[in-house]
Amino acid sequence: MATAATVPPSADPAARSRRGTGLKRRQAIAAYCFVAPFFLVFLSMLVMPLFYSGFLSFFREQLVGGTVFTGVGNYVRALQDEVFLGGVLRMVRFLVIQVPIMLGLALVFALALDSGRLRLHRFIRLSIFVPYAVPGVIAALMWGYLYGPDFGPFGQGARAIGLPTPQFLSSEWMLGSIMNIVTWSFVGYNMIILYAALRSMPTELYEAARVDGAGEFRVAWSIKIPAIKPALLLTTIFSVIGTFQLFNEPNLLRILAPNVIGVGYTPNLYAYNLAFINQEINYAAAIAFLLGFVIMIVSYVVQLGALRRERRS
Amino acid sequence: MTGRYQNDIQHHTDKEVGIEMHRLTTRQSRALAVTATAGALILAGCADDQEEGGTDAPDSDQITQEDIDAAMTTETNLTFWTWVPDIQNQVDLFEAEYPAIDVEVVNVGQGAPHYQKLRTALESGTGAPDVVQIEFQHLPSFRLGDHLLDLAPYGVGDIAGDYAEWIWSQVSEGDAVYAVPQDTGPMGNLYREDLLGEAGIDVPTTWEDFGEAARTYREANPDSYLANMPGNDPGQFVGLLWQAGARPFGYDGAETVTIALDTTEVATVIDFWNPLVQDDVIGVDPDFTDQWYQGLANGRYASWQTAAWGPVFLQGTAGDTSGLWRAAPLPQWEGAEAAGNWGGSTDAVVETTANPIAAAQLALWINTEQEPALKFATEQFLFPASQKILEDSAFLEQEAEFYGGQQVNKEFADISASVVPDFGWLPFMDFAYSSFNETLGKAFAERTDLNDGLIAWESELEDYATAQGFTVE
Numbered sequence: 001m002a003t004a005a006t007v008p009p010s011a012d013p014a015a016r017s018r019r020g021t022g023l024k025r026r027q028a029i030a031a032y033c034f035v036a037p038f039f040l041v042f043l044s045m046l047v048m049p050l051f052y053s054g055f056l057s058f059f060r061e062q063l064v065g066g067t068v069f070t071g072v073g074n075y076v077r078a079l080q081d082e083v084f085l086g087g088v089l090r091m092v093r094f095l096v097i098q099v100p101i102m103l104g105l106a107l108v109f110a111l112a113l114d115s116g117r118l119r120l121h122r123f124i125r126l127s128i129f130v131p132y133a134v135p136g137v138i139a140a141l142m143w144g145y146l147y148g149p150d151f152g153p154f155g156q157g158a159r160a161i162g163l164p165t166p167q168f169l170s171s172e173w174m175l176g177s178i179m180n181i182v183t184w185s186f187v188g189y190n191m192i193i194l195y196a197a198l199r200s201m202p203t204e205l206y207e208a209a210r211v212d213g214a215g216e217f218r219v220a221w222s223i224k225i226p227a228i229k230p231a232l233l234l235t236t237i238f239s240v241i242g243t244f245q246l247f248n249e250p251n252l253l254r255i256l257a258p259n260v261i262g263v264g265y266t267p268n269l270y271a272y273n274l275a276f277i278n279q280e281i282n283y284a285a286a287i288a289f290l291l292g293f294v295i296m297i298v299s300y301v302v303q304l305g306a307l308r309r310e311r312r313s
Numbered sequence: 314m315t316g317r318y319q320n321d322i323q324h325h326t327d328k329e330v331g332i333e334m335h336r337l338t339t340r341q342s343r344a345l346a347v348t349a350t351a352g353a354l355i356l357a358g359c360a361d362d363q364e365e366g367g368t369d370a371p372d373s374d375q376i377t378q379e380d381i382d383a384a385m386t387t388e389t390n391l392t393f394w395t396w397v398p399d400i401q402n403q404v405d406l407f408e409a410e411y412p413a414i415d416v417e418v419v420n421v422g423q424g425a426p427h428y429q430k431l432r433t434a435l436e437s438g439t440g441a442p443d444v445v446q447i448e449f450q451h452l453p454s455f456r457l458g459d460h461l462l463d464l465a466p467y468g469v470g471d472i473a474g475d476y477a478e479w480i481w482s483q484v485s486e487g488d489a490v491y492a493v494p495q496d497t498g499p500m501g502n503l504y505r506e507d508l509l510g511e512a513g514i515d516v517p518t519t520w521e522d523f524g525e526a527a528r529t530y531r532e533a534n535p536d537s538y539l540a541n542m543p544g545n546d547p548g549q550f551v552g553l554l555w556q557a558g559a560r561p562f563g564y565d566g567a568e569t570v571t572i573a574l575d576t577t578e579v580a581t582v583i584d585f586w587n588p589l590v591q592d593d594v595i596g597v598d599p600d601f602t603d604q605w606y607q608g609l610a611n612g613r614y615a616s617w618q619t620a621a622w623g624p625v626f627l628q629g630t631a632g633d634t635s636g637l638w639r640a641a642p643l644p645q646w647e648g649a650e651a652a653g654n655w656g657g658s659t660d661a662v663v664e665t666t667a668n669p670i671a672a673a674q675l676a677l678w679i680n681t682e683q684e685p686a687l688k689f690a691t692e693q694f695l696f697p698a699s700q701k702i703l704e705d706s707a708f709l710e711q712e713a714e715f716y717g718g719q720q721v722n723k724e725f726a727d728i729s730a731s732v733v734p735d736f737g738w739l740p741f742m743d744f745a746y747s748s749f750n751e752t753l754g755k756a757f758a759e760r761t762d763l764n765d766g767l768i769a770w771e772s773e774l775e776d777y778a779t780a781q782g783f784t785v786e
Contacts, residue, residue: 063457063741064568064782150604171759258545258599259758262751276429277747278777281436 057285074286083264084287088294090175091244091266095298098179099239105183106190106235111220113191114198125195129188136185140252143181144169148256169257178249186242190235197231198224233306237299244295247272267291375466376670384670391416391672394431395446395660396423397495399693403685407678414671428743435460441663443672448658449483450548450742452492453564455661457740461491462662467673469493472681475700479734484659486566492659493676496695498620499729500552500653502641503627505634506717508534508615516641520585523644527594530615541596541605541614542586544758547749548655549600552620555653555736557582557646562745563737569784570739574771581646587763597757606630618643620655621696621725628715635715640724642731652728654736657698696725703729741777748773 057074061067078084109128118124131139147168149155155165168177201224209219225232247268254261254269263277264270267287275284393404393416404416419442421430428451434440435458447455455461464470469490473481476494484492504516509526512533517523523539530539543549554561559578563571573579589595596614598605608614610631617623627638643652660676662669679685681699689695690708697703703726713721739745749770756766778785 062780062782145603148604151607256599256602256604258750259755262755263747273747276432277425277743279432279741279744 053285054289056282057289059282061282063279070282074283075290077283078286078290083262084267084270084290087264087267087270088244088291091246094175094179094246095240095243098183099236099243101179102183102187103190103232103235103239105187106194107225107232109187109191110194110198111224113195114224115216115220117216125192128191131184132186132189134185136248137252139181139185140249143177143184143249144253144256147177169253169260171260174253174257174260178246178253181249182242182246186239190239193235194228194231197228201227229306229310233303236302236306240298240302241295244268244291244298267294376468381468381670381674384668385411385674386413387671389414389668389671391444391668391675392442393418393444393675394421394427394442395444396420396427397446397658397689397693397695400679402688402692403679406682406685406688407675410678411671411674414675416675425743431455435663435665438665441665443666443668444660444662444676446495446658447492447661448656449494449497449654450551450656450738452484452659452661453566453738453740454742456486456491456566457564460664462664462666462669462673463489463491464493464662464673464676465490467670467677469673469677472677475681476698477700477729477732477734479654479732479736480698482735492661493680494698495658495660495680496622496689497657497698497729497732498552498622498655498696499725499732500556500618500620500643500655501623501725501728502616502618502643503623503638504616504641505612505637506639507637508537508612512615514539516639517644518642520644520646524585524589527589528592531594534615537613537615538594538596539614540616540618541598541600541608542590542757543600543605544597544754544756545599545750546601547746547754549618550749550753552653552655553618553643554579554582555733556643556651557653558649558651558733560736562739563786564740568782569786570778571737571786572739572771572774572778573786574767574774579767583763583767586757590757590763591760593760597760599758610634620657621729622656622694624713624715624721625694636717638716639719640716640721642724642728650731651733652731654732657696690722696722696729739774739778740783741781744777745774748777 058069058071059067060070060073112118113121113125134142146152146154149165149167149169152168154168158164158166167173205223205227206219209223214222245268246266250261250265250269251272254265261269263273268291271284271287271291274280274287391414393400395418401418404418408414408416421427427446431441431445434442435455447461452461465488470488472493473485473490480494480497484490484494502516506516509516509530512530514526514529515522517526527539530537551561557578559573559576559582561572561574561576561579563573586595590597596608598608606626607630609617609627610633612634617627619626624640628635631638642650645651660680662672662676666672680689681701683701686697686699686702687705687707690697690702690705691711697708702708709723709726710720711722712718752769752773753763753766755761756763775785
């Protein structure tokens with residue numbers, strides 16, 4: 001009295017395993033094959049080095065005396081290291097000033113593009129995005145030239161109209177100069193993300209608002225911005241992570257102003273120099289992990305702040 | 314109505330996404346955990362193997378000529394890391410002499426990047442070359458890890474007589490030889506005769522004269538300086554300490570380092586430069602930057618206290634000022650006739666090489682055979698370490714149009730004979746130089762008291778040495 005046909009598939013274990021063969025199984029294998037290359041590279045290039053780095057950070061290798069196990073000794077040292085803490089604070093200052101400016105600009109550009117009032121709409125969008133396409137190294141080299149006191153165009157222009165030469169690469173202005181480079185590079189990228197979020201908004205909302213008598217600015221402020229909050233949060237998190245990982249610009253400008261940008265100007269640069277100049281690979285690993293924790297904490301705080309604000313509203 | 318509709322969209326999407334993410338996370342995390350544990354276990358096992366990784370240690374007995382002949386006629390591939398421009402010419406000559414040996418020349422960077430890559434390769438146990446260019450000041454740091462092959466058994470000890478004592482002492486320790494000297498950098502004074510003449514200054518022969526000349530020049534030329542002392546070039550400054558007879562660094566080859574920056578010789582040099590720097594009489598721009606090259610070309614700096622390889626840089630970048638430069642010895646401290654040295658390289662053989670005999674022969678041949686060694690001097694403008702080449706008339710009598718026809722090589726050859734012997738280095742000069750930029754170099758760049766910078770530098774060096782397990786004297 002085979003009643004297999006009437007038994008619901010989920011209740012019959014034999015049927016469930018039979019379901020595993022055939023098409024579903026082939027599909028599953030195909031799916032794994034497609035993601036395998038990514039996971040292979042991900043595991044070998046990211047996860048394993050991460051674990052190895054973590055492993056290294058618990059040891060200390062001396063030039064004389066070999067390797068000893070120090071437990072959390074490197075982390076304790078890092079938390080008391082003025083250079084590391086100075087670098088982190090510098091990045092916090094960078095974050096607090098540069099990220100709001102950059103995201104504010106990106107938001108304004110995205111809203112302006114979305115308003116449909118601009119001519120040469122595609123050209124403007126492309127030209128704001130182009131700096132992101134310029135490789136970071138080239139951008140830093142280019143700006144290094146532009147900032148040059150003797151031969152940079154700003155310097156020459158200032159002298160031509162009788163002003164003193166702006167010292168973009170001096171210790172007072174260096175952080176601001178780097179902020180400028182990073183903003184220039186990434187405002188387009190953030191703008192595109194926000195613009196895409198705006199484009200995906202249903203337009204009935206705007207029509208309803210306009211019927212109620214709202215102008216373009218009011219629509220932007222009360223409807224568009226609240227609607228793209230997830231995208232704004234995304235770009236904020238990316239910017240926070242990117243800020244703490246700042247490396248390219250200080251590393252390249254270091255050649256032009258070696259006494260302004262020290263070995264530990266940013267935590268990432270510090271880890272790099274510790275590993276390759278000081279030969280202190282274990283301490284560098286600890287710094288890198290500590291930096292990772294700092295980034296995690298700050299990102300979490302930012303997300304928490306956003307969630308709390310949302311729950312309230 | 315608008316607000317509610319929006320909230321519904323948000324709420325709905327979050328819930329969907331939340332569920333998706335939750336499911337993925339559990340599966341992903343389990344897989345990750347398994348792989349990660351396996352990975353970590355494998356790596357923990359691998360980590361300890363780092364100390365191994367060389368090939369068989371070569372014989373410490375003297376290698377006979379027969380062994381050399383046999384090795385040089387066996388098909389071999391050698392890798393040679395160097396940044397000397399056009400060294401392929403010398404290598405071609407070598408390959409013509411020994412057709413069985415094939416040498417691959419690789420330029421992995423100049424200076425710091427080269428050493429970083431070399432250290433990384435040595436640390437990882439694979440990827441290191443057979444022969445490598447190493448500057449004199451970095452030799453102790455590679456000897457520290459026993460990374461350099463002792464070349465004495467390979468016939469390299471025989472060439473000792475061809476080198477001045479101060480050069481040979483840099484590459485050898487007792488009977489052992491760790492590298493073949495290639496070029497050196499005895500320091501002299503390159504100056505613009507026309508600019509000094511305009512300001513009514515004779516080329517200074519003593520440091521006292523130099524100080525006065527610098528002030529006179531600065532008064533006459535408010536936009537330029539007699540000289541530039543950069544805050545980012547410890548090699549130059551240490552060369553001046555060398556000239557003054559200071560011996561700030563030492564390493565006994567084992568576990569003891571000497572750090573002596575508070576001696577009278579060092580103080581003499583620091584106290585000389587301090588007022589010049591603070592009174593804005595001397596430039597303090599970082600060197601080897603675009604701006605600095607332009608400064609040399611457009612007369613912002615009227616002189617450059619540099620090594621014998623300096624002329625090459627000038628000819629490249631300040632080409633328009635050809636004919637206006639002259640070379641002279643460095644200004645001297647009272648009653649002395651001495652010179653310091655800045656830079657200079659050697660070719661060493663890495664201990665893990667699979668072909669020690671061939672590698673040793675490569676390092677030896679291109680630096681000691683007449684034809685390639687002379688080429689280094691006359692075509693690549695490296696200042697020869699070998700006495701034989703130094704005395705070669707083809708080298709000495711080269712007249713340089715850039716220097717108004719002056720026999721610059723002869724000038725530097727005389728200077729080379731007066732370099733102070735027995736200058737030592739620390740086995741971590743990468744760090745020492747980087748630390749200079751942060752401390753004493755910074756004091757130069759910001760025109761603050763050099764003595765504070767010096768004390769900071771000394772204490773950073775001592776802290777680092779102690780932390781690395783050295784005994785500091």
